[in-house]
Amino acid sequence: MSAIRYELIKTCAQTGARLGRVHTPHGVIETPTFMPVGTQATVKGISPEELKELNAHIILSNTYHLFLRPGHELVREAGGLHKMMNWDRSILTDSGGFQVFSLSENRKITEEGVHFRSHLNGDKLFLSPEVAMDVQNSLGSDIMMAFDECPPYPATYEYVKQSTERTSRWAERCLKAHRRPHDQGLFGIVQGGMHADLRKMSALDLTSLDFPGYAMGGLSVGEPKHLMYEMLEETVPLLPSNKPRYLMGVGSPDCLVEGSMRGIDMFDCVLPTRIARNGTAMTSQGRLVVKNAKYVSDFSPLDPECSCYACRNYSRAYIRHLIRADEMFGLRLTTIHNLHFLVHLMEQVREAIRQDRLQDFRDEFFEKYGMASNESGF
Amino acid sequence: MSAIRYELIKTCAQTGARLGRVHTPHGVIETPTFMPVGTQATVKGISPEELKELNAHIILSNTYHLFLRPGHELVREAGGLHKMMNWDRSILTDSGGFQVFSLSENRKITEEGVHFRSHLNGDKLFLSPEVAMDVQNSLGSDIMMAFDECPPYPATYEYVKQSTERTSRWAERCLKAHRRPHDQGLFGIVQGGMHADLRKMSALDLTSLDFPGYAMGGLSVGEPKHLMYEMLEETVPLLPSNKPRYLMGVGSPDCLVEGSMRGIDMFDCVLPTRIARNGTAMTSQGRLVVKNAKYVSDFSPLDPECSCYACRNYSRAYIRHLIRADEMFGLRLTTIHNLHFLVHLMEQVREAIRQDRLQDFRDEFFEKYGMASNESGF
Numbered sequence: 001m002s003a004i005r006y007e008l009i010k011t012c013a014q015t016g017a018r019l020g021r022v023h024t025p026h027g028v029i030e031t032p033t034f035m036p037v038g039t040q041a042t043v044k045g046i047s048p049e050e051l052k053e054l055n056a057h058i059i060l061s062n063t064y065h066l067f068l069r070p071g072h073e074l075v076r077e078a079g080g081l082h083k084m085m086n087w088d089r090s091i092l093t094d095s096g097g098f099q100v101f102s103l104s105e106n107r108k109i110t111e112e113g114v115h116f117r118s119h120l121n122g123d124k125l126f127l128s129p130e131v132a133m134d135v136q137n138s139l140g141s142d143i144m145m146a147f148d149e150c151p152p153y154p155a156t157y158e159y160v161k162q163s164t165e166r167t168s169r170w171a172e173r174c175l176k177a178h179r180r181p182h183d184q185g186l187f188g189i190v191q192g193g194m195h196a197d198l199r200k201m202s203a204l205d206l207t208s209l210d211f212p213g214y215a216m217g218g219l220s221v222g223e224p225k226h227l228m229y230e231m232l233e234e235t236v237p238l239l240p241s242n243k244p245r246y247l248m249g250v251g252s253p254d255c256l257v258e259g260s261m262r263g264i265d266m267f268d269c270v271l272p273t274r275i276a277r278n279g280t281a282m283t284s285q286g287r288l289v290v291k292n293a294k295y296v297s298d299f300s301p302l303d304p305e306c307s308c309y310a311c312r313n314y315s316r317a318y319i320r321h322l323i324r325a326d327e328m329f330g331l332r333l334t335t336i337h338n339l340h341f342l343v344h345l346m347e348q349v350r351e352a353i354r355q356d357r358l359q360d361f362r363d364e365f366f367e368k369y370g371m372a373s374n375e376s377g378f
Numbered sequence: 379m380s381a382i383r384y385e386l387i388k389t390c391a392q393t394g395a396r397l398g399r400v401h402t403p404h405g406v407i408e409t410p411t412f413m414p415v416g417t418q419a420t421v422k423g424i425s426p427e428e429l430k431e432l433n434a435h436i437i438l439s440n441t442y443h444l445f446l447r448p449g450h451e452l453v454r455e456a457g458g459l460h461k462m463m464n465w466d467r468s469i470l471t472d473s474g475g476f477q478v479f480s481l482s483e484n485r486k487i488t489e490e491g492v493h494f495r496s497h498l499n500g501d502k503l504f505l506s507p508e509v510a511m512d513v514q515n516s517l518g519s520d521i522m523m524a525f526d527e528c529p530p531y532p533a534t535y536e537y538v539k540q541s542t543e544r545t546s547r548w549a550e551r552c553l554k555a556h557r558r559p560h561d562q563g564l565f566g567i568v569q570g571g572m573h574a575d576l577r578k579m580s581a582l583d584l585t586s587l588d589f590p591g592y593a594m595g596g597l598s599v600g601e602p603k604h605l606m607y608e609m610l611e612e613t614v615p616l617l618p619s620n621k622p623r624y625l626m627g628v629g630s631p632d633c634l635v636e637g638s639m640r641g642i643d644m645f646d647c648v649l650p651t652r653i654a655r656n657g658t659a660m661t662s663q664g665r666l667v668v669k670n671a672k673y674v675s676d677f678s679p680l681d682p683e684c685s686c687y688a689c690r691n692y693s694r695a696y697i698r699h700l701i702r703a704d705e706m707f708g709l710r711l712t713t714i715h716n717l718h719f720l721v722h723l724m725e726q727v728r729e730a731i732r733q734d735r736l737q738d739f740r741d742e743f744f745e746k747y748g749m750a751s752n753e754s755g756f
Contacts, residue, residue: 047707
């Protein structure tokens with residue numbers, strides 16, 4: 001029996017989006033869902049209790065960062081990531097593949113793995129399918145990701161083809177190296193760049209290996225949105241309907257809705273927490289830059305339609321003051337708000353699927369958020 | 379009827395320390411008490427709910443900072459400081475006197491008040507007894523402080539004498555300018571530098587004006603501790619026993635105990651929050667610099683005897699990781715811990731007074747904290 005089980009509840013008659021549940025060793029996640037990112041074993045600025053209050057059921061943490069600092073052996077000694085960070089709900093860890101290509105220095109890819117230098121201190125390090133499994137087994141996440149290469153965008157067809165084939169070989173090595181399949185589920189990552197035939201090849205390679213879940217990687221890397229949606233449309237139908245599907249690194253409100261409409265169950269992104277730290281709030285009326293002078297004496301909440309802790313108790317004027325005065329509490333409030341916004345958006349998406357009206361919800365939401373309906377996919 | 383009322387419950391037979399209650403428009407404060415500092419309308423990094431959980435009943439906020447940013451008119455428009463910052467317990471605001479002398483630039487003192495330039499943007503500003511009252515009336519704090527000059531240390535006898543006499547004249551002007559005596563209590567500040575006779579003169583001047591409470595200002599400004607204790611011993615007995623007594627800017631654990639033994643009821647200091655942000659925890663065994671390498675795999679709490687949120691849920695190893703990784707949550711945990719430590723210390727002081735054994739408690743506490751008993755006052 002796999003550590004991860006997907007339960008399909010229903011499909012939206014209007015869009016084909018899936019309402020479901022992902023069962024993990026640390027609880028049940030209603031899907032489609034958004035996962036807040038806690039890169040360094042903490043979601044920047046906020047507590048596990050606050051994550052629970054805003055109704056997050058799963059968070060993501062980064063293998064690359066924890067491998068570098070504090071080190072996976074220390075996390076294992078601490079009793080695993082859940083215990084160390086005081087989070088008893090589900091955790092997904094990525095494989096380190098994405099960061100090793102975006103953050104590290106002097107990297108060299110071989111069939112065996114990737115040699116690179118730490119972006120923190122220049123140390124020579126090595127990640128491979130086997131190391132990535134060892135690290136994630138030490139972290140003890142509920143969902144682990146196979147070690148992959150995320151090819152750059154744009155890249156030549158030939159490069160992406162070779163990279164994608166290697167990612168499939170690495171996926172097989174990950175399955176073999178995984179030491180805790182009984183209590184940690186390993187997802188395969190579909191790559192293939194922006195080439196539909198390579199995406200299909202990757203999906204077929206990976207599904208033949210029978211992972212308990214599949215991710216779409218290498219998207220939202222700079223390509224136009226319509227291309228990302230096209231890749232989803234080409235690939236998602238090839239994935240088994242009894243397994244969860246995770247679109248990696250995607251978290252803008254429009255993409256969460258559009259991705260759900262294309263059969264995606266799980267999303268993660270640093271966007272809500274990153275823009276929060278820059279004083280930008282996601283609201284039902286679109287983005288709001290609370291630092292702007294026009295909010296100086298605006299005593300309404302960030303989003304009058306929101307029921308989060310920040311909106312129940314604090315005004316735009318106060319949050320603006322805190323951020324201008326470099327006070328941590330301001331960033332905490334905007335972070336709580338943005339995460340609540342996306343978690344709540346997914347609750348609305350699930351309700352719309354339940355009512356077979358996700359297309360209608362999408363149109364209403366886009367109009368209110370200030371995205372013209374015909375901008376879909378662009 | 380004054381907005382502030384002091385109720386003396388009992389006096390410690392062993393030391394003369396006072397167990398009491400300060401009644402304010404926003405609740406009752408058991409004394410002796412420690413007040414966390416929320417300079418810019420927030421206690422750095424933590425929420426009002428967290429302050430309540432660690433049992434804080436009164437916080438301090440700074441008139442000088444709020445006068446500069448966001449401005450007291452904005453706070454008044456927001457419905458006052460309590461409402462703006464979502465804190466429904468008591469607030470004490472200082473007068474701006476201390477900061478105008480320690481932070482501002484190009485200050486010029488006249489009988490009328492102080493001309494200075496903002497340390498934020500160089501704006502020309504003016505504070506006087508009347509302005510300080512207007513600002514604090516706008517903030518709506520439960521306890522306001524009279525506008526004073528805090529003379530430098532060391533300073534000539536003649537300078538301190540003239541300054542202290544002016545502070546008394548300013549105190550009288552504060553009483554006259556105060557517009558909300560029914561719901562805000564105004565405390566006088568005893569100055570006089572390190573000169574016992576000037577301290578006495580100041581105390582007599584101020585008590586003749588009949589404030590609802592008195593503060594000792596201009597201490598802990600660089601003088602040796604024995605001198606501070608000497609000034610307290612010379613002055614506190616001159617203050618009426620039916621009014622609260624507040625020692626400004628003092629918050630090291632030893633001084634809280636020693637000050638209580640000399641009849642002080644209220645204390646405030648940025649020390650616990652400031653050193654927390656530097657990764658230093660106050661513990662029952664003394665200071666602990668959690669960033670140090672020796673805690674890398676120490677999975678015990680900051681203080682095994684502590685029951686705060688940080689100590690119940692997180693290890694030294696995890697907090698060390700967070701602080702090294704520049705994660706806000708680490709500073710939040712050390713801040714919660716340090717504030718809890720001092721608030722809890724005052725709970726222990728009150729219990730010791732109740733049992734007429736504060737001297738014994740002091741000796742036990744000092745020994746455990748690593749301060750030799752004969753260091754008292756030095």
